[in-house]
Every structure is written in structure tokens, then in C-alpha cells.
Amino acid sequence: MVKSPLVNRIILAVSAIVLTSIVSMSATLAISKSIEGSATAINAAGALRMGANQMLTRLSVLPTRPDASQNAKLFNAYENQLSGRAITSLIPAGSEHPLTQQHRLIIKLWKTNLLPMMEAHPQGSQITAQMIAEVNRFTEEVNKLVLLLEERTEARIDLLHLIQITSLVFSVLIVIALFLDLKNRVLRPLRKLVRVASAVGDQDFTQQANLKGSDELAQLGQAFDQMTSELALTYQELEDRAREKTEELEVSHTALQVMHATSRNLFANHDLCSGSIPMLQELEKLLRIGPIKLYLHDKETDEPVEAVTTASQKRPFYCRDHHCNACLVTPEAFDDLPAQDNDGRRLLLPIRIPGQILGTLEVWYPAGKNLPATTRRLLETLTDQLATAIFLEKQITEEQQQTLVEERTVIARELHDSLAQSLSYLKMQVTRLRRLNITGEHKAAHDDILHEFSTGLNSAYRQLRELLATFRLKLDTPDLATALNKTIDEFSERLGKRVEFEYTLPPQTLSPNEEIHSLQIVREGLANAVKHANATEISVHITFESPEVRAFIRDNGKGLPDDNQPINHYGLIIMADRARTLGGDLKVQNRATGGVEVSLTFIPKSRSLIPSQTSYA
Known part of the structure; x- marks a missing residue:
């Protein structure tokens, strides 16, 4: 989430203070941890000096009960104290550190000089000057070790004091900078904004905050300035909107008048194309839309069938009046119309009656223009009128077809009951004439006349049968x-x-x-x-x-x-x-x-x- 400039500055100041505190506390904790055990190590190192002198004194005293192993235990205990955890815990691991070198030197002096001399010295005999010198030398080196431990501890404590003082100074500086920043970027802009708000409350729109920057208060000041500028234009905009609404109402009223006037012609001539195209073209001019196409749905075909279009380069296949050029336009004008490849958008509206979809109205309009709600309502009203007209036309067509079938059935029945009966009677009479035995000179003429009569009668009967089949065909x-x-x-x-x-x-x-x-x-x-x-x-x-x-x-x-x-x-x-x-x-x-x-x-x-x-x- 992107923070605003003012919030960013506050977050930065608080973060700096928190970070300073965290660094100070972390450094204090680390230094305190590092000097932990320093006093113990110094005391342990100081005890080494006393231990060396005590062992030297013990060697010069004659024991009441001689025991060689007792000195060995004493030497081992001293060596363990020399390499014990109390001292080695503060000795750095690096071999070049002075503490490390001094500790190794002390161990070396103990093992190579002092310990062999004490082990070789007889119990209770007088201490030699060489042993005293070695003990003094060993004690001096132990003093150096103690001094190094003290210096190291004091340096850590001084560093801790420096970090705490630096953190305190840095925190004070951050607080001062934050206070000055809030004064310049918050308090002063707020006073200006309050002054502008008071002026707006008094209907004075001439006051300006004139705040520069990109933070919230600057943006708020710019919004106040823009608001005071726009309020001066409010009444003019309201008048413009009222005028636009009035124009929309006038267009809607005119469109309704066009649809009402055309609906009579649409229902009167029962021709969807000639009855709807003038109305659709007039609506295109009024509503600034188009072209408009009407598709009918046929249950026997998978694809909708185009029935009406308001703009076409060539005569549509369904055109009934080929002397009518109402929908024909030039190629140049057709290329300028909104289409899928010409920055156009399409609105599909169903043409339906309860329980059945009769067709689809396809309305094209420029892609950069949104259709107003009034235009959509007018188009929905148009689809209702078209649905009624299409449904009535289908009903009339079905009634005409039914009437034609009934008329043909009546004619076929009348022909069958009248003319067909008469022809059947004549055929029977011809059959009777054929059975007469006529002789003499008139026999040839009689046979020719009878043959022609029979042929003509059969032809008439066959034609009648074809007529009956035609009339009965449905x-x-x-x-x-x-x-x-x-x-x-x-x-x-x-x-x-x-x-x-x-x-x-x-x-x-x-x-x-x-x-x-x-x-x-x-x-x-x-x-x-x-x-x-x-x-x-x-x-x-x-x-x-x-x-x-x-x-x-x-x-x-x-x-x-x-x-x-x-x-x-x-x-x-x-x-x-x-x-x-x-x-x-x-x-x-x-x-x-x-x-x-x-x-x-x-x-x-x-x-x-x-x-x-x-x-x-």
C-alpha cells in the first residue's frame, strides 16, 4: 500500500526514533554481555598471585605428616585455577590479541619454570633466591594480565556511555526536526484551510489556500481551491443539465410520436420492411444511432434470418419491392457507419411475446458514446411494437393459409360431388355403347366417333382428377x-x-x-x-x-x-x-x-x- 507524503514523514521520524532506541538497547545489551564475568576474572587472576606465594611458603615449612602427593594435588589445583573458566571466558580466541598472548606467557612460565622448580624442591628446605625470583617474575606477569583485563572492561564501559549519549542526542534532534516539520507542514496549512472553510461558509469563493506540495494537506488545499472555483460554475452547470434533460425529453417525445404514427402503417399493410424502415431511419436521426437490423427467428433454421436493415450497399435478398431504394446507401456512406471494424458497438434487444422469442433487434452506435437510459427505454418500446406487428403478421399468414386450404377443400368436394359424378356417368354410357353390336356401312364412322368421345372423356376425367389432387393438396x-x-x-x-x-x-x-x-x-x-x-x-x-x-x-x-x-x-x-x-x-x-x-x-x-x-x- 502506497503511503502519503505526510504519513511517510511521520513514519520516518518515528522509525528513526525506534531504530535509535533499538540500536542503543542492542549495543548496551551486547556490551553488558561482553563484560559479564570481568570482575570474577580479575579476582581469579589476582588470586593467582596469592596462590603462588602461598605455595612457595608451604614448601619451606616442614610438614607434621610427610605426604608427597599432597603437593601434587596442590599444584594441579593451581594449574586448573590458571586455566579455569573464570579467566579463559574473557580471553579472546585470536592468537594475536594481547590478552591471549599474556595468558599463554603465564601458563608457559608456570609449566616450564615455576612448576618444575617447586616439584624438585625438598619439602621443608629453605627457599632459594632463584625460586623467589621466578615467583616474583610470575607475579608481575599475572599483574599485567589483571591490568589488561581491567583496561578491557573500562574500555567497554566507556563505549557503552558513548553509545547512550549518542542515542540521546540523535533522538532529541529527531524530535526537534519532527516538531518543526509538523509546524510548517501541518499547523500552518491547517490555519489556511480553516480560513478558506470559514470564507466558504460565508459564501465567499474568492479565498485560496495556495498550498504547494504533494502531501495530504497540500492536496486538501488544492481541492479547496478547486471547490471554490467550481462552486462559481455550479448554477451554470445546473442550467446546462436542465437544458439537456429538456432536449432528451423532447427527443423522446418526438420519437414516441414517430413510433405511434408509424405503428398504424406497420399494422395496416402487413409488410414489416416497408412499414418499419421509415420509422427506424427517423429514430436513427433523432437518437443518433444506427444502422439498425432486424432478425427473425425461425424454428426450422439454426441461424436468425435478416428481415429488415436501414443501411445496405446492395439490395437485400428479402426485398419485396425492387423499385424501393430506402435502405440502399453509397459505399462511402456505408463505410462511415459504426460497425465492428469501424469503432462501433452493438446492442442486441430481444423481440418477444410471452413464452416465445420472435426475433432480435441489432442496434449499432459509436463506441465513444454511451446510450442514455431514455434511448434504451425507447428501443425497448420499439421492440414491443415490432413483436406485436410480427406476431399479428404471422397470425394473418396462418389464417390466410387456413382459409385457402378450406376453400380448396370445398371446391374439391363440389367438383367431386357434381362434375366427377357426371363424368363417371358418361363413362358408363360409353361403355354401354361399346357393347352394342352395330353392323352395316355406319359401323366404321360409329367406331371412330365412339373412340374420340371416349378419348376426350378420359382426358376430361384425368384433368378433373389432377384438379382434385391440386385442391386437396396441403x-x-x-x-x-x-x-x-x-x-x-x-x-x-x-x-x-x-x-x-x-x-x-x-x-x-x-x-x-x-x-x-x-x-x-x-x-x-x-x-x-x-x-x-x-x-x-x-x-x-x-x-x-x-x-x-x-x-x-x-x-x-x-x-x-x-x-x-x-x-x-x-x-x-x-x-x-x-x-x-x-x-x-x-x-x-x-x-x-x-x-x-x-x-x-x-x-x-x-x-x-x-x-x-x-x-x-
Whole structure:
């Protein structure tokens, strides 16, 4: 954690005082420990002098009970005292130290001179002058050792006094410096700050602390100075904020009016693109956002399907009115719009009704601008309106499809109960005429007329059956793609080999009526390839090249005779009628590689032709 300058100075001063105390106490403890036992060592060394003289006196006295080993014990005790812990504990380990050298000299004199003379001297005989001289010499060396021990102890004590005095002086200096620093950096700035605070309390914003530095009080003084400067601008800022809020409310009010006015058109014409693009573009101008895209969710596709966009370089595939250029923009203008690669941010809003998500609204806006809360609420209101419109459009489409199926069912039932019964009756009458035995010159003419009548009646009956199949045909599957997949599976089983299938139509491209006719044409083409062409390979390709839908059924069968349609092949005639109903073109022709190709091309009635390849608003 980073400390502030003022705290750092206080911590530094306190740390210096604490460190000085610790150093002083540590040095005192170390020196006290080092001189511990000095008095004992001095006393022990002094006792050596007395011990030497005592042994010399003892040798000159005649013992009452002679005992040679008693002197030996006395000599060993003296030698142990000479090398005892009381003295050696203060002798340094280094061989060059004077104490070490003096102690070794004393031991050497004892072992080499004094001890041999005392051991050789007879007990009770007179002490020689040489022994006295050696004892005196030994005593002088012991005195030197005692003097060295005393000097060493006094030096340690003097050092201890010096450390204590130095620590005291250093502590006093630190306290004085800390007091002066607090006076200059704390007390004086506090007086200025109190003066400025009193002035602010009196609504006088001209006072300034003018504190320099980087510590807390300097920063506080700078904050006071900044506060007094900003307080003068407070009322102006409040007015600016009030004006901004007023502008936001006006924008929100205008946006709500736009959505309210456009919602009528959106629900009236049941066209999501033409009904929503003007509103979305107006909202983009008001809210300064965009482009906006609308995606619909289809349970039969994994990816969302684009349904509306407010800015595009080329005409979208779902465009229904190819004379409309509302969403087309120039490449230069498109490159300036916010995008993932152009400093843009994206907001995704779900379009939902209770229990179901219908789509997603994708809103782009500049990355350096945050969307206000009012803008988000307006966009959420927009998603509610779009959800209602999409749900109603789906309901209307389903109702139209159901109505169409019911009408076709009624027509099929009426045809079956009226015209089909009449044709069946006529077929029975023709059968009766065939059984009549007519002879004479009119037999040939009678047979020709009867044959033509029978052929025409069979043709009419077959066409009626095709009409009944058409009227009764309905999509039991959710979409054309699923229905075609089931058809492909059916004819693959009949062929004994998989039928190649390609389908690239976007969802909701065709109306229910167009889906039924397209499905029936594909079924008829597959039936012809399986029943009449004796094909072993069949392929079906249904593609979308805006605005056209193209369907191809190809086989490798025996082909058409002389590149013409077979005589009385009413299936092909009905396929052509269906193509004309779709407003398209049907071609049935032999392929260069063998077999037949059935091609269907038409533009859905909800789309119009593109007048030119490229056009911009």
C-alpha cells in the first residue's frame, strides 16, 4: 500500500526514533554481555598471585605428616585455577590479541619454570633466591594480565556511555526536526484551510489556500481551491443539465410520436420492411444511432434470418419491392457507419411475446458514446411494437393459409360431388355403347366417333382428377423445405437410390399458394422421371437468385421423343398451367448428356423486377 507524503514523514521520524532506541538497547545489551564475568576474572587472576606465594611458603615449612602427593594435588589445583573458566571466558580466541598472548606467557612460565622448580624442591628446605625470583617474575606477569583485563572492561564501559549519549542526542534532534516539520507542514496549512472553510461558509469563493506540495494537506488545499472555483460554475452547470434533460425529453417525445404514427402503417399493410424502415431511419436521426437490423427467428433454421436493415450497399435478398431504394446507401456512406471494424458497438434487444422469442433487434452506435437510459427505454418500446406487428403478421399468414386450404377443400368436394359424378356417368354410357353390336356401312364412322368421345372423356376425367389432387393438396409440414425433403425421401425409396437435392430458398420467400404449386410441379417431375423415363439418377435443385426462384428436375432416362412432349401427356400440360399460374416459365427438354431437364423459373408475386443492377437512394 502506497503511503502519503505526510504519513511517510511521520513514519520516518518515528522509525528513526525506534531504530535509535533499538540500536542503543542492542549495543548496551551486547556490551553488558561482553563484560559479564570481568570482575570474577580479575579476582581469579589476582588470586593467582596469592596462590603462588602461598605455595612457595608451604614448601619451606616442614610438614607434621610427610605426604608427597599432597603437593601434587596442590599444584594441579593451581594449574586448573590458571586455566579455569573464570579467566579463559574473557580471553579472546585470536592468537594475536594481547590478552591471549599474556595468558599463554603465564601458563608457559608456570609449566616450564615455576612448576618444575617447586616439584624438585625438598619439602621443608629453605627457599632459594632463584625460586623467589621466578615467583616474583610470575607475579608481575599475572599483574599485567589483571591490568589488561581491567583496561578491557573500562574500555567497554566507556563505549557503552558513548553509545547512550549518542542515542540521546540523535533522538532529541529527531524530535526537534519532527516538531518543526509538523509546524510548517501541518499547523500552518491547517490555519489556511480553516480560513478558506470559514470564507466558504460565508459564501465567499474568492479565498485560496495556495498550498504547494504533494502531501495530504497540500492536496486538501488544492481541492479547496478547486471547490471554490467550481462552486462559481455550479448554477451554470445546473442550467446546462436542465437544458439537456429538456432536449432528451423532447427527443423522446418526438420519437414516441414517430413510433405511434408509424405503428398504424406497420399494422395496416402487413409488410414489416416497408412499414418499419421509415420509422427506424427517423429514430436513427433523432437518437443518433444506427444502422439498425432486424432478425427473425425461425424454428426450422439454426441461424436468425435478416428481415429488415436501414443501411445496405446492395439490395437485400428479402426485398419485396425492387423499385424501393430506402435502405440502399453509397459505399462511402456505408463505410462511415459504426460497425465492428469501424469503432462501433452493438446492442442486441430481444423481440418477444410471452413464452416465445420472435426475433432480435441489432442496434449499432459509436463506441465513444454511451446510450442514455431514455434511448434504451425507447428501443425497448420499439421492440414491443415490432413483436406485436410480427406476431399479428404471422397470425394473418396462418389464417390466410387456413382459409385457402378450406376453400380448396370445398371446391374439391363440389367438383367431386357434381362434375366427377357426371363424368363417371358418361363413362358408363360409353361403355354401354361399346357393347352394342352395330353392323352395316355406319359401323366404321360409329367406331371412330365412339373412340374420340371416349378419348376426350378420359382426358376430361384425368384433368378433373389432377384438379382434385391440386385442391386437396396441403402442406402438412411447417415449410416448403420440409415438405420437399419428405417428397425426396418418398421418390428415393421408389427409385431405389437417393435423389440428389439442393435447396437454397430463404425462409418466407413464397406464399402458401406458391409453395403448393411449386411442390406439385416438383412431384410431377419426379413422378415422370420414375414412371416414364426409366431413370437411375435424379437430381432436384431449387435456388434463389433475387428476385427469381429457379427449380430444376434432371434425370438420366430415355428422354423425350424427337425433343417433343408425348402425345396426350396431360401431366406436363398441367405442370405448364401451374407455371403460368405462378407467372413463370416451364421448360421440358432433352439434355445433351441424356435424359430430361424440367426447369421452372418465376418471380414470387410479392416481389417485383429490379429495374437496374445498382441503384442508390
